[in-house]
Amino acid sequence: MNRKFTTGAAPHLPPISTVGEVMRQVLYALCPGVIAYTWFFGTGILLQILLATGFALLFETLMLKLRQQPVALFLNDWSAVVTAVLFALCLPPLAPWWIACVGMFFAIVMAKHLYGGLGHNVFNPAMVGYAVVLISFPQAMTQWLPPISIAPTDIGFLDGLWAILSGQPPAGMTWDAITRATPLDTIRTSVASGQTIAEARQLQTFGDLGGRGWEWIANGFAAGGIWLMWRRVISWQVPTAMIGSVIVLGLAGYLLDPGSNPSPLEHVFSGAIVLGAFFIATDPVSGCTSPRGRLIFGAGVGILTLMIRRWGAYPDGVAFAVLVMNMAAPLIDRYTRPRIYGG
Amino acid sequence: MQDSAVERARNAGKRLFHFHGGLRLHHHKQASCQVAVQSVAIPPRLYIPLMQHAGPEATPLVGTGAHVLKGEPVARFNEPSIGYVHAPTSGTIAAIARQAITHPSGLEGLCVVLKPDGLDRWTRLQPMEHWQSADPELIRQRLCESGIVGLGGAVFPTSRKVEEARNFGIHTLILNGAECEPYISCDEMLMREQPDKVVLGALILQKAVAAEQVIIAIEDQMEEVFSALQAAISNADCTHMRLVKVRTIYPEGGEKQLIQVLTGLEIPAGCRPPELGLLCQNVATAAAVAEAVTEGKPLVQRIVTVTGNGVKRPHNLLALIGTPISTLVDACGGYTHDAARLVLGGPLMGYALASDQNPVIKAANCILVLSNRDIQSDQAEMPCIRCGECARVCPALLLPQTLNWQIRNDLLDDASDSGLGECIECGCCDYVCPSHIPLAEWFRFGKSEHQLLAMERSQSNLARDRYLAREARLEQLKQDRERRLGEKKQALRDRTSVTGGTMGQGPA
Ligand code: SF4
Ligand code: SF4
Numbered sequence: 008m009n010r011k012f013t014t015g016a017a018p019h020l021p022p023i024s025t026v027g028e029v030m031r032q033v034l035y036a037l038c039p040g041v042i043a044y045t046w047f048f049g050t051g052i053l054l055q056i057l058l059a060t061g062f063a064l065l066f067e068t069l070m071l072k073l074r075q076q077p078v079a080l081f082l083n084d085w086s087a088v089v090t091a092v093l094f095a096l097c098l099p100p101l102a103p104w105w106i107a108c109v110g111m112f113f114a115i116v117m118a119k120h121l122y123g124g125l126g127h128n129v130f131n132p133a134m135v136g137y138a139v140v141l142i143s144f145p146q147a148m149t150q151w152l153p154p155i156s157i158a159p160t161d162i163g164f165l166d167g168l169w170a171i172l173s174g175q176p177p178a179g180m181t182w183d184a185i186t187r188a189t190p191l192d193t194i195r196t197s198v199a200s201g202q203t204i205a206e207a208r209q210l211q212t213f214g215d216l217g218g219r220g221w222e223w224i225a226n227g228f229a230a231g232g233i234w235l236m237w238r239r240v241i242s243w244q245v246p247t248a249m250i251g252s253v254i255v256l257g258l259a260g261y262l263l264d265p266g267s268n269p270s271p272l273e274h275v276f277s278g279a280i281v282l283g284a285f286f287i288a289t290d291p292v293s294g295c296t297s298p299r300g301r302l303i304f305g306a307g308v309g310i311l312t313l314m315i316r317r318w319g320a321y322p323d324g325v326a327f328a329v330l331v332m333n334m335a336a337p338l339i340d341r342y343t344r345p346r347i348y349g350g
Numbered sequence: 351m352q353d354s355a356v357e358r359a360r361n362a363g364k365r366l367f368h369f370h371g372g373l374r375l376h377h378h379k380q381a382s383c384q385v386a387v388q389s390v391a392i393p394p395r396l397y398i399p400l401m402q403h404a405g406p407e408a409t410p411l412v413g414t415g416a417h418v419l420k421g422e423p424v425a426r427f428n429e430p431s432i433g434y435v436h437a438p439t440s441g442t443i444a445a446i447a448r449q450a451i452t453h454p455s456g457l458e459g460l461c462v463v464l465k466p467d468g469l470d471r472w473t474r475l476q477p478m479e480h481w482q483s484a485d486p487e488l489i490r491q492r493l494c495e496s497g498i499v500g501l502g503g504a505v506f507p508t509s510r511k512v513e514e515a516r517n518f519g520i521h522t523l524i525l526n527g528a529e530c531e532p533y534i535s536c537d538e539m540l541m542r543e544q545p546d547k548v549v550l551g552a553l554i555l556q557k558a559v560a561a562e563q564v565i566i567a568i569e570d571q572m573e574e575v576f577s578a579l580q581a582a583i584s585n586a587d588c589t590h591m592r593l594v595k596v597r598t599i600y601p602e603g604g605e606k607q608l609i610q611v612l613t614g615l616e617i618p619a620g621c622r623p624p625e626l627g628l629l630c631q632n633v634a635t636a637a638a639v640a641e642a643v644t645e646g647k648p649l650v651q652r653i654v655t656v657t658g659n660g661v662k663r664p665h666n667l668l669a670l671i672g673t674p675i676s677t678l679v680d681a682c683g684g685y686t687h688d689a690a691r692l693v694l695g696g697p698l699m700g701y702a703l704a705s706d707q708n709p710v711i712k713a714a715n716c717i718l719v720l721s722n723r724d725i726q727s728d729q730a731e732m733p734c735i736r737c738g739e740c741a742r743v744c745p746a747l748l749l750p751q752t753l754n755w756q757i758r759n760d761l762l763d764d765a766s767d768s769g770l771g772e773c774i775e776c777g778c779c780d781y782v783c784p785s786h787i788p789l790a791e792w793f794r795f796g797k798s799e800h801q802l803l804a805m806e807r808s809q810s811n812l813a814r815d816r817y818l819a820r821e822a823r824l825e826q827l828k829q830d831r832e833r834r835l836g837e838k839k840q841a842l843r844d845r846t847s848v849t850g851g852t853m854g855q856g857p858a
């Protein structure tokens with residue numbers, strides 16, 4: 008018998024994972040948090056996710072076509088969907104549709120493809136999109152709903168859909184009547200107006216650990232994030248360093264001046280700290296790669312977030328903190344190169 | 351090497367250490383371990399390559415038509431202390447011709463074609479009856495004359511290693527029985543079936559290099575091997591020989607990794623184990639040493655694992671060097687219907703062969719036939735997403751994603767600074783990469799390109815005076831290299847597009 012074979016480079020083993028699989032696992036891990044979000048704040052967030060995903064896939068396809076890249080291959084990597092979902096999770100549930108459109112344009116077209124597409128973006132695309140809409144549409148981006156349990160009026164699915172598509176409050180309501188400041192906003196304004204945080208805490212929007220409802224969403228994201236760590240989809244360094252630095256710095260501030268600083272737990276369980284720690288700052292492309300670099304990166308995001316919360320112009324600062332650290336990542340990587348074998 | 355390191359090396363195996371990264375893989379060994387090793391019938395023709403290891407080919411000592419006996423030298427290496435190539439059986443020399451040899455390059459090489467006479471008659475054998483009291487130099491010469499090479503895959507001439515070891519002074523001989531690559535089971539079967547020969551070979555090697563102690567390292571899952579070897583050691587009544595079980599994790603059987611596990615010491619590129627007083631030998635090499643010294647038989651056969659989903663009845667076979675691979679596969683019941691790739695060696699470090707007419711060589715520890723399902727070679731390459739998985743598993747503590755980028759952009763010096771030379775080409779990074787980047791292939795390419803670059807430079811130093819000519823020549827060489835880089839990219843791209851995918855590289 009004389010038989011010919013096609014050759015190929017070692018290793019001769021089936022690959023154990025694909026980029027698409029990594030991204031899909033991230034999406035699964037987001038589910039508990041999204042479910043909690045829907046439970047406490049209604050179905051608006053699901054609409055935002057759908058909208059953002061739709062725009063993301065649209066822009067992704069267009070850009071792949073323009074750049075003459077294989078469309079099916081890259082749509083299959085699910086990275087655009089992850090970007091879209093993370094972006095949507097930062098939006099007020101009833102934000103008008105064009106916010107998702109503008110955000111996804113900046114995320115997918117500007118931050119991702121103009122830098123070279125998957126794997127080449129310097130900045131976290133979802134956070135670029137979010138920062139752009141936050142700065143451009145401050146009004147729309149602060150129309151947050153209170154948790155359903157304490158909401159004055161019930162906003163149904165169709166009401167939400169109407170509000171998102173029209174940019175108007177649901178029929179017969181005004182924005183003022185249905186929106187509430189987020190807990191972090193409340194803390195900000197009350198401290199600014201000379202009240203202590205203890206007074207703000209009496210408000211209904213606060214729960215046991217952080218913001219009412221928000222704390223459960225954070226728990227949901229944490230559960231998914233820990234699953235991702237266990238599956239080794241994300242490294243342990245970034246979340247640990249980020250949450251750790253928030254706790255340490257938050258505790259220091261709280262001990263120094265409990266009147267004007269939230270407790271470390273309130274920091275962790277309000278806003279985007281947990282989502283950011285497990286899902287945003289862990290984006291491998293725009294973050295650090297070395298283990299020590301990842302510790303520094305995570306801690307940097309945590310520290311910057313608290314600084315922005317305390318002194319910045321926005322109540323939450325995860326997005327800006329991530330973008331700043333994205334810029335520093337190559338430098339951090341350069342100085343935290345692991346020791347080479349035998350060296 | 352500092353004395354403290356040598357001191358630590360002396361305590362090898364007393365405590366076990368870990369190396370960074372590595373993979374826990376499915377063994378796939380059971381299939382070929384079920385039945386005893388069987389001999390393959392002598393084929394109608396044997397093709398004995400004259401290049402069996404690194405370095406130039408051997409010069410033939412016989413002409414076409416000559417009759418040779420089994421074990422007679424048919425070619426000789428010109429370099430000292432490498433020795434001979436021997437006739438694996440008795441017969442007539444049918445030809446000395448260029449043909450495909452079993453080599454990663456896939457190139458042709460000179461082969462002695464032997465037509466066996468079917469008698470399998472040995473030449474006059476000269477066992478060393480009293481090796482215990484013999485001059486170690488005579489033992490070394492015997493290894494050289496018998497064509498003994500490292501049978502773990504590296505096929506470095508053993509007499510050379512022994513010579514080098516003697517120059518440095520060795521205290522510990524390590525026998526490597528940690529066959530860590532999946533599918534391969536030839537060493538395991540050898541240790542199970544002929545533990546006495548392995549131990550005897552160890553004692554001879556110990557004598558040859560005057561080592562104080564011997565450590566035989568096996569994997570912790572090799573229960574049968576453990577008891578067999580232990581019995582053999584107590585039979586031989588040697589107190590300075592120890593059996594050590596190491597974790598079953600790839601690439602624990604790599605020389606550097608095994609030494610790190612046994613001593614906690616890392617051996618950087620350019621430094622060799624003898625500098626620490628250590629000598630590593632594969633267990634099959636030890637068995638071959640025993641045969642060469644106590645029976646006078648040169649290395650003319652070896653145990654080969656023939657396995658994988660592509661063969662009907664996986665087996666370990668005792669085959670004469672030069673037997674066509676197809677003969678071995680036939681002895682295993684032939685191919686299954688979905689045999690898709692023929693690999694010499696294991697799935698991580700072995701190389702694919704284009705034809706099963708290639709002969710068995712001394713380095714052939716395994717013939718692995720894989721089905722399409724096993725390799726899934728149709729996976730398209732994606733851009734690196736910097737996930738860091740490759741660095742997490744790299745036993746050499748490298749950053750494969752950085753190396754990959756540097757090599758592709760022709761930054762060979764940077765790659766070298768980043769530790770390319772430390773890469774042991776184990777393929778761990780490649781295996782875990784979610785973007786399916788052929789990292790190991792790029793590193794093999796980068797290493798050979800960097801070697802070439804170094805050669806070009808040393809030549810250009812000689813011609814320093816003729817500055818302009820040198821500039822022009824370097825420019826030409828650079829262009830050549832860029833062309834090869836482009837070809838490599840194209841080749842890898844073709845590989846994926848043949849099977850339907852397209853490589854999405856982004857603007858590199
Ligand atoms: S494993 Fe692959 S995708 Fe991940 S960092 Fe390494 S080369 Fe890049
Ligand atoms: S092939 Fe080289 S770079 Fe990759 S894991 Fe092995 S030693 Fe590290």
